[in-house]
Amino acid sequence: MYELIMWLETHVRVNSKTKMFCGCKNAVELEWDPNINTCTFCMGFPGALPVLNEEVVNLATKAGLAMKCTINNVSVFDRKSYFYPDLPTWYQITQLYYPIAEHGTVEAYVNGELKSFKIHRMHIECDAGKLVHAWNKTLCDYNRSGSPLMEIVTEPDFRTKEDVIEYLTELQKIMRFVGASNADMEKWQLRCDVNISLRLKWETTLRNRVEIKNLNSFSAIARAIDTEFKRQVKIYESGWTIDQETRWWDDEKWVSNSLRSKEDAMDYRYFPEPDLKPLVLTDEYIAERVIKELPIDRRKKYLEEYKLLDDDARILSNDRTLWDIFEWIIIRTKDPKKACSFITTVLFAILKESLRDVQWWSVDEMVYTISHIINLLNKDELSSTSWKQVFEEYYKIMEEELEKTRNHNVLNEKDTIDFIEKIIDRLGLRQKNDTEALAKIVDEVLANSSSQIEQYKSWKVNLFGYFVGECMKASKGQGNPKIFSELIKNKIG
Numbered sequence: 001m002y003e004l005i006m007w008l009e010t011h012v013r014v015n016s017k018t019k020m021f022c023g024c025k026n027a028v029e030l031e032w033d034p035n036i037n038t039c040t041f042c043m044g045f046p047g048a049l050p051v052l053n054e055e056v057v058n059l060a061t062k063a064g065l066a067m068k069c070t071i072n073n074v075s076v077f078d079r080k081s082y083f084y085p086d087l088p089t090w091y092q093i094t095q096l097y098y099p100i101a102e103h104g105t106v107e108a109y110v111n112g113e114l115k116s117f118k119i120h121r122m123h124i125e126c127d128a129g130k131l132v133h134a135w136n137k138t139l140c141d142y143n144r145s146g147s148p149l150m151e152i153v154t155e156p157d158f159r160t161k162e163d164v165i166e167y168l169t170e171l172q173k174i175m176r177f178v179g180a181s182n183a184d185m186e187k188w189q190l191r192c193d194v195n196i197s198l199r200l201k202w203e204t205t206l207r208n209r210v211e212i213k214n215l216n217s218f219s220a221i222a223r224a225i226d227t228e229f230k231r232q233v234k235i236y237e238s239g240w241t242i243d244q245e246t247r248w249w250d251d252e253k254w255v256s257n258s259l260r261s262k263e264d265a266m267d268y269r270y271f272p273e274p275d276l277k278p279l280v281l282t283d284e285y286i287a288e289r290v291i292k293e294l295p296i297d298r299r300k301k302y303l304e305e306y307k308l309l310d311d312d313a314r315i316l317s318n319d320r321t322l323w324d325i326f327e328w329i330i331i332r333t334k335d336p337k338k339a340c341s342f343i344t345t346v347l348f349a350i351l352k353e354s355l356r357d358v359q360w361w362s363v364d365e366m367v368y369t370i371s372h373i374i375n376l377l378n379k380d381e382l383s384s385t386s387w388k389q390v391f392e393e394y395y396k397i398m399e400e401e402l403e404k405t406r407n408h409n410v411l412n413e414k415d416t417i418d419f420i421e422k423i424i425d426r427l428g429l430r431q432k433n434d435t436e437a438l439a440k441i442v443d444e445v446l447a448n449s450s451s452q453i454e455q456y457k458s459w460k461v462n463l464f465g466y467f468v469g470e471c472m473k474a475s476k477g478q479g480n481p482k483i484f485s486e487l488i489k490n491k492i493g
């Protein structure tokens with residue numbers, strides 16, 4: 001009877017080399033030693049002035065465009081003032097009134113259905129430092145102070161926890177794809193606060209919302225949503241109302257605790273940052289950063305055009321190198337189904353065993369090899385049972401060469417094909433399609449199987465597979481089973 005209405009505020013750590021307004025190293029992963037990436041600006045010394053990092057603007061623009069946002073030609077930095085030991089400047093530089101990007105959408109598949117979630121806005125801002133509570137003291141580490149963040153706020157478009165998780169998964173892919181962030185939740189490169197509000201199904205206005213903070217994994221998010229839904233239902237059912245508040249999720253105990261209510265909401269005294277000019281981006285600057293195709297677009301194409309299975313489409317669209325390999329094989333074979341099947345079974349099995357990633361060798365050479373194997377299969381020169389063997393042999397030779405010489409001259413397409421042909425002949429895996437030669441084998445097999453033929457003809461015992469198997473054996477596995485079947489059918493009906 002109750003419906004969940006949710007929206008998300010997500011902070012994504014920008015993958016720039018230096019911090020947002022100073023030359024300090026932007027440690028995307030936390031440093032072991034405290035306070036080693038700091039300077040007069042990010043420590044809040046009087047007189048130190050900010051200089052905007054262009055790389056942050058570049059990456060944020062790409063991320064905003066990938067989320068189909070409008071990038072504003074003019075955005076403005078504001079000061080948000082508050083006092084807390086993790087903030088040595090006593091103010092955070094953010095964008096309140098004029099963000100860099102707004103009005104976007106992120107598409108995601110939720111249980112096989114394509115849904116789109118609206119982005120309200122995205123702005124860039126500085127991170128605070130980190131407080132470490134040890135014994136009865138609090139220690140301050142300012143390595144993160146002044147590091148760039150993107151804050152992405154959605155519209156209240158989320159109805160289930162699956163919506164939330166699939167959206168975040170897609171957001172993660174987008175961030176990695178454009179190189180804006182690794183968006184690893186465990187490393188706090190992506191943090192998400194979930195706003196949760198309940199209403200009766202027929203209601204049209206929003207009731208009070210509760211914001212849940214401190215969610216650092218997809219499973220924690222799912223648990224927090226379930227728990228908060230139950231908590232709010234219980235409160236409404238007992239005739240009370242929900243207070244607008246912020247709650248802190250404790251993932252060890254699976255409960256949330258009130259952090260602050262609306263009454264003690266702080267006055268941040270926002271005002272335009274006096275030390276920074278408005279950020280002006282020209283139409284040309286924005287146009288140069290448009291991303292033509294996102295992982296989700298590929299996934300759609302693979303499902304609709306190539307008719308791949310859901311899981312295969314998802315896997316092949318996740319990784320940019322895999323895309324390229326897959327698409328280049330299709331150009332050479334015109335066979336998306338077999339290309340997909342080869343990559344997801346044969347190639348993945350080998351990579352898994354060798355613990356290499358997909359860029360292990362030369363992508364070009366891998367494409368030539370796989371394409372040629374598929375083409376031979378489609379010409380009946382190779383059987384589907386031996387394509388794996390051929391590739392494994394190829395891989396083994398390459399590994400050995402790499403180990404011995406630590407070097408490999410990448411073969412061109414023609415040489416790769418010659419190389420594969422030699423492997424097939426050496427292993428005796430070429431399928432024989434010469435009907436006359438195969439007919440001789442059939443004759444020999446049938447001549448030695450008179451009792452089986454009798455059984456087959458009189459009692460209709462299913463011995464057809466037996467005859468084909470015997471022929472395959474006689475041909476040392478090289479005969480084409482399809483031709484054998486036809487020949488046997490012609491002889492004994």
Ligand SMILES: [Zn+2]
Nearest residue numbers: 022024039042
């Ligand atoms: Zn600094």
